[in-house]
Amino acid sequence: MSSNILVTGAAGYVGGSIVADFLSSNILALKSSRVIATVRSDEQAKLLSKSGINVLQLDLTDEKAVIDGIVKHNINIVIHTASSLDPRLAFNLLTGLAEQQKASGSKAYFIHTSGLSAFLPKTGWPEGEMKDSDSIFETEKQFAESFALRKNDVDITEAANALGIASFIVVPCTVYGKGTGQWNQLSVIFPITVQASIKQKSVSKFPEDGKSAGVHISDLTNLYGLVVKNILEGSGALIPNGMHGYYVAIAHEMSRWETLDRLAAAMKARGLVASSETQVWTSDEAAAEATGVPAMFVDILFNSSANIIADNAFKLGWKPKWDETRFLDNIDDEIMSVLELGKAKSSLVDSLFLAAGS
Numbered sequence: 001m002s003s004n005i006l007v008t009g010a011a012g013y014v015g016g017s018i019v020a021d022f023l024s025s026n027i028l029a030l031k032s033s034r035v036i037a038t039v040r041s042d043e044q045a046k047l048l049s050k051s052g053i054n055v056l057q058l059d060l061t062d063e064k065a066v067i068d069g070i071v072k073h074n075i076n077i078v079i080h081t082a083s084s085l086d087p088r089l090a091f092n093l094l095t096g097l098a099e100q101q102k103a104s105g106s107k108a109y110f111i112h113t114s115g116l117s118a119f120l121p122k123t124g125w126p127e128g129e130m131k132d133s134d135s136i137f138e139t140e141k142q143f144a145e146s147f148a149l150r151k152n153d154v155d156i157t158e159a160a161n162a163l164g165i166a167s168f169i170v171v172p173c174t175v176y177g178k179g180t181g182q183w184n185q186l187s188v189i190f191p192i193t194v195q196a197s198i199k200q201k202s203v204s205k206f207p208e209d210g211k212s213a214g215v216h217i218s219d220l221t222n223l224y225g226l227v228v229k230n231i232l233e234g235s236g237a238l239i240p241n242g243m244h245g246y247y248v249a250i251a252h253e254m255s256r257w258e259t260l261d262r263l264a265a266a267m268k269a270r271g272l273v274a275s276s277e278t279q280v281w282t283s284d285e286a287a288a289e290a291t292g293v294p295a296m297f298v299d300i301l302f303n304s305s306a307n308i309i310a311d312n313a314f315k316l317g318w319k320p321k322w323d324e325t326r327f328l329d330n331i332d333d334e335i336m337s338v339l340e341l342g343k344a345k346s347s348l349v350d351s352l353f354l355a356a357g358s
Contacts, residue, residue, distance in 0.1 A: 003033045003232060006075045008060060008093070009082035010037030010053075011044040013188070014113065014172065014220065016181015018079060019053060021221040022228075024180075029232035030225065036073055038082070039183075048182050060089040070096030076106050077231060079224060081113045087152045091159060098163040108165045109231050111224065112156050116173045116213060116248070117300050118149040119308040125150075131311040132171070137243040161242055168227055168245040172220055173213035173306070174254075176327065178337045180217070186341050187217065189301060190334040193263065195343065196290040198272050203264035204279045204287070206303040209257040213250040213306060216322035220249050226316050240312050248310040251320035254327060256303070266332045 005022070009015030019037045022030050036054045039045050045057045058069050060082055070078075070093070078093050090112060097108040119125045124146035130136065137157060144151040153169055160167035179185040197203045227247065230239050240246070260278050268276035281287045287302065288295035 003077050004036060004073055004075045005033055005077045005079065005228065006036050006038060006056070006070065006073070006093075007079045007081065008038045008089070009080070009113075010048065010055075010181070011039045011041075011183035012081060013179045013181065013184050013186060014175065014217070015079075015081035016183055016185075017179040017217050018081065018221050018224050019048075020180035020182070021218070022225065023053070025225060027225060027229050029229055033232060036075065038069075044183055051182050053182070060092060061086075063092045063095060066092040067096040067099050070100050071103060074104065075100055076104065077109045077111070077228060079111045079113075079228070084112075084114050084149060084152060087155055090152070090156045094156070094159050094163055094165060097165050101163075101165065107236070109236055110156075110160050110165050110167045111227060112153070112167060112169050114153050114169050114171045115149055116171055116250075116306045116308070117304070118147060118153060118171070119248075119306040120300060120304045121307060122300060122304050123147040123149075125307055127307060129307050129309055131309045132246040132248040132313075133240065133244075133311040133315070136246045136308075157243060157245075166231075166236055166241045166245075168241055168247060170220075170224060170227070171246065171248040171308075173215055173248075173250050175215055175217055175220055176334060177217040177322075178333065178341075180221075186337060186343075190263075191338050191343075192291050192293065193260075193302070194267070194335055194338040196292075197263070197267055198338075200290055201274045202279045203260055203267060203273055204281050204290070205257055205260045206281055206287075206299075208303075209255060210303070210305050211253045212256050212259075212304075213252070214254050214322075214324070214327060215249045215251040215320065216327070219251050219318075219320040219322055222320075223247060223249050223313050223316075223318050226313075226318055230316070239316060245312075247313045247316070248308050249313060250306075250308075250310040251322055252324045252327070254324045259328065259331070262328050262331050263334070266335055270332075270335060272335070 101108040265276045267273045
């Protein structure tokens with residue numbers, strides 16, 4: 001079946017890459033569907049429109065505007081990447097999908113983007129590994145009040161269920177690689193690390209080593225594409241959805257110290273840092289000052305390991321092309337992207353400061 005697919009946050013790194021990769025996809029079901037990108041500003045709308053992208057300039061906090069936009073454009077699939085921190089946006093989108101579902105008689109689908117921080121012991125997630133095909137929803141609900149992202153996942157899933165909308169939660173980890181979107185092509189973690197290293201003329205690490213989870217942006221957009229492909233081919237209600245619909249996008253693990261050692265060597269080769277030897281952060285506050293991230297989020301973003309195993313994505317047929325070896329061998333790409341593109345046009349850090357102040 002063909003559909004109208006709305007992608008929120010299309011001026012962002014993930015959302016913009018989803019739009020671009022969907023439009024260039026060879027998947028027949030995607031090629032026959034219409035992708036509509038939502039953005040906030042006139043400048044963003046103008047840039048994307050010039051590239052031939054169907055653009056809907058929309059304030060997602062305006063419930064009436066969201067409902068009208070979804071109904072007017074006959075949207076029955078929403079991929080929400082604009083914010084995992086503000087649940088109001090998701091609720092407005094769900095309300096719009098419910099109205100469209102009622103008007104058209106066609107099933108509506110909502111794909112929400114969460115974050116791996118919901119599954120970190122440092123944010124209150126229980127110790128012991130779980131698969132995303134296990135009772136994740138029930139566990140998130142049990143520990144929802146201790147971390148906002150978990151509460152948002154639970155509330156959004158329950159709201160979708162109450163409205164009869166099939167929902168899915170995609171959980172990215174540390175995403176890397178140059179994006180394919182028109183507005184912002186830089187990820188978050190590595191550009192911040194590179195910029196901080198240039199600023200202080202050295203690459204720094206935390207005193208303890210550990211494993212982080214990684215996924216290349218192209219592999220991440222491929223996972224979104226697989227979920228949408230199943231929906232378009234009529235299997236949306238058959239694959240895990242709702243309370244069972246968690247899709248953790250972990251392609252591989254990577255040693256934090258080895259990653260930073262390789263980054264330091266690559267930056268030294270370019271003359272960007274004074275030494276190929278990594279330094280050690282003296283405190284979270286020192287790391288916060290250098291990276292520009294609120295101190296309360298430094299450990300979560302740069303020094304944490306999740307207790308969650310990706311299972312549903314692989315059962316769906318997900319086959320990431322990037323592994324740890326390929327990532328490390330191409331780590332210079334992260335430096336080149338920062339040198340080429342400068343600072344990321346991302347609102348994530350601003351959102352973290354708002355959350356830190358709330």
